[in-house]
Amino acid sequence: MSASTENRLLPQPTEDSRPFWDALRSRRLDLQTCADCGTVRHYPRPVCPACHSMAVAWTTVSGRGSVHSWTVSHQAFHPAFQDCLPTILATVDLEEGVRMNCRLEGVAPEKIEIGLPVEVDFEEVDDEVTLPYFRPRRAGDSG
Amino acid sequence: MAALTETCCVTGIGETAYTRGSEKSPNALQMEASLAAIADAGLSPGDIDGVIPFSTGSAVAEDFITNFGIEDLRYSVTAPMGGASCVAAVQSAVAAISAGIATHVLLPMGRRGYSGPRAAARVAEFPQFRIVGEFEMPYGAVAPVQLYAPMARRHMALYGTTSRQFAEVAVTMRTHAILNGNAVMTKPITIEDHQRSRMISDPFRLFDCSVESDGGAAVVISGAGRARDMRRKPIYIMGVAEGHPDSPSAITQRPDLTVLGLAKAAPRAFEMAGVARDDIDVAQIYDCFTYTVLCQIEDMGFCAKGEGGAFVEDGALGLGGRLPTNTHGGLLSQSHMAGMNHIVELTRQLRGDGGRAQVLDAEIGLVTGYGDMGDGSIAIMRR
Numbered sequence: 001m002s003a004s005t006e007n008r009l010l011p012q013p014t015e016d017s018r019p020f021w022d023a024l025r026s027r028r029l030d031l032q033t034c035a036d037c038g039t040v041r042h043y044p045r046p047v048c049p050a051c052h053s054m055a056v057a058w059t060t061v062s063g064r065g066s067v068h069s070w071t072v073s074h075q076a077f078h079p080a081f082q083d084c085l086p087t088i089l090a091t092v093d094l095e096e097g098v099r100m101n102c103r104l105e106g107v108a109p110e111k112i113e114i115g116l117p118v119e120v121d122f123e124e125v126d127d128e129v130t131l132p133y134f135r136p137r138r139a140g141d142s143g
Numbered sequence: 144m145a146a147l148t149e150t151c152c153v154t155g156i157g158e159t160a161y162t163r164g165s166e167k168s169p170n171a172l173q174m175e176a177s178l179a180a181i182a183d184a185g186l187s188p189g190d191i192d193g194v195i196p197f198s199t200g201s202a203v204a205e206d207f208i209t210n211f212g213i214e215d216l217r218y219s220v221t222a223p224m225g226g227a228s229c230v231a232a233v234q235s236a237v238a239a240i241s242a243g244i245a246t247h248v249l250l251p252m253g254r255r256g257y258s259g260p261r262a263a264a265r266v267a268e269f270p271q272f273r274i275v276g277e278f279e280m281p282y283g284a285v286a287p288v289q290l291y292a293p294m295a296r297r298h299m300a301l302y303g304t305t306s307r308q309f310a311e312v313a314v315t316m317r318t319h320a321i322l323n324g325n326a327v328m329t330k331p332i333t334i335e336d337h338q339r340s341r342m343i344s345d346p347f348r349l350f351d352c353s354v355e356s357d358g359g360a361a362v363v364i365s366g367a368g369r370a371r372d373m374r375r376k377p378i379y380i381m382g383v384a385e386g387h388p389d390s391p392s393a394i395t396q397r398p399d400l401t402v403l404g405l406a407k408a409a410p411r412a413f414e415m416a417g418v419a420r421d422d423i424d425v426a427q428i429y430d431c432f433t434y435t436v437l438c439q440i441e442d443m444g445f446c447a448k449g450e451g452g453a454f455v456e457d458g459a460l461g462l463g464g465r466l467p468t469n470t471h472g473g474l475l476s477q478s479h480m481a482g483m484n485h486i487v488e489l490t491r492q493l494r495g496d497g498g499r500a501q502v503l504d505a506e507i508g509l510v511t512g513y514g515d516m517g518d519g520s521i522a523i524m525r526r
Binding site for chain 2 (some may be wrong): 008009010011012013014017042043068069070071072073074075076077078080081084087089091098099100101102103109113114131133
């Protein structure tokens with residue numbers, strides 16, 4: 001199910017986002033957190049929208065969440081994704097209160113519904129980049 | 144009455160032929176439409192002293208100075224709001240004219256959206272798409288159809304909105320495009336045709352998507368005092384506003400996926416215009432996708448959130464319907480000119496020049512823009 005790594009649209013980390021991508025290489029999901037008021041935010045940005053502090057911390061989160069919405073794409077709009085159609089792109093509510101938009105794997109499209117419990121997993125694309133994706137949470141998983 | 148109410152008018156409109164496959168450069172298409180709009184206004188190209196180039200288009204203000212021999216261009220800005228740019232540019236033009244900065248402001252648009260780079264390739268270059276580019280495109284969410292589909296899917300799940308209701312929008316737009324004549328799509332379609340069209344990014348089928356096309360459209364805006372003595376009957380801009388949605392850079396993080404920036408702009412525009420929803424005789428609603436139309440109908444307050452699907456049923460958007468919409472065929476069937484063709488068509492309707500698609504005795508109408516990750520814009524006009 002892995003997309004072709006050649007000519008792939010890989011992320012270009014910035015000063016603000018690099019810790020997020022670095023953590024993924026260690027198979028951790030770290031989210032930006034305000035060092036003053038504790039508000040978790042995503043996607044990464046320099047200023048806390050709750051208290052306007054620029055003091056940043058990073059917190060490793062559970063990776064557990066549920067489906068907020070989704071689309072099943074039957075057309076690739078970039079050659080890198082031609083071989084992995086249809087692609088499920090899920091909007092996921094994380095337990096920590098922010099969302100991610102990632103591939104969802106391991107579930108039939110017709111079984112997806114709002115609230116479906118999911119958890120993060122990691123795809124090592126190359127030495128530099130590991131991408132997160134989601135799969136249904138297994139029965140008995142905590143949370 | 145707000146400071147900008149009826150201070151300005153649309154005084155000229157112009158369009159090229161809309162095609163799929165043009166030999167002309169994007170700049171030539173813009174110049175051709177602009178010259179037509181300037182002539183329609185009864186002006187010479189050199190009379191233009193303000194220009195608001197399309198924010199992600201090929202032509203910049205300098206091109207208009209060079210091509211038109213403008214000696215003293217006093218005003219140039221862009222409104223970088225994707226498909227909301229054209230109507231947001233109306234607000235900027237009205238502000239500049241009302242402040243005495245410019246006299247006649249040109250709003251040009253034109254591109255080879257079919258024979259040149261397609262939408263997925265274009266948007267990846269927009270600075271407004273930087274966040275999505277880093278955090279969503281690496282998984283394959285590259286094109287607008289993929290980024291917007293979760294909004295529609297959520298709307299369907301929360302409110303029971305159906306694909307057949309999307310089809311109502313597509314069928315009506317096609318009917319109007321055929322009446323207009325200058326349209327890319329010319330074959331009638333039915334709801335069943337829509338239901339059989341191939342899935343692109345669920346729930347959006349092929350016929351839920353607008354048509355990438357080649358062409359140009361342009362509008363001239365002038366102060367109301369001058370407009371009364373110009374060549375064409377002036378169309379007054381009663382109210383205008385732009386609105387940015389919550390989480391404007393990423394739909395994913397928006398608290399309510401089913402609410403657009405237009406929900407903030409519309410109440411301001413209606414208040415400025417001093418009219419009610421029931422006063423609107425004709426609407427040109429940005430229709431990059433079918434769903435976008437019914438969502439904006441809700442966000443403008445024509446019905447409650449969640450009722451847009453039922454609202455568009457039974458030909459409500461057709462001629463003689465509850466809210467005749469996109470009487471030119473819209474982006475879905477006429478041409479994707481980022482909504483500049485919507486401003487052109489509203490002006491035409493309010494002049495009574497709508498031809499076979501004329502809404503009987505249309506006096507007041509509105510036009511909306513929708514772009515990027517949900518930016519909105521709206522202008523309410525009268526004859």
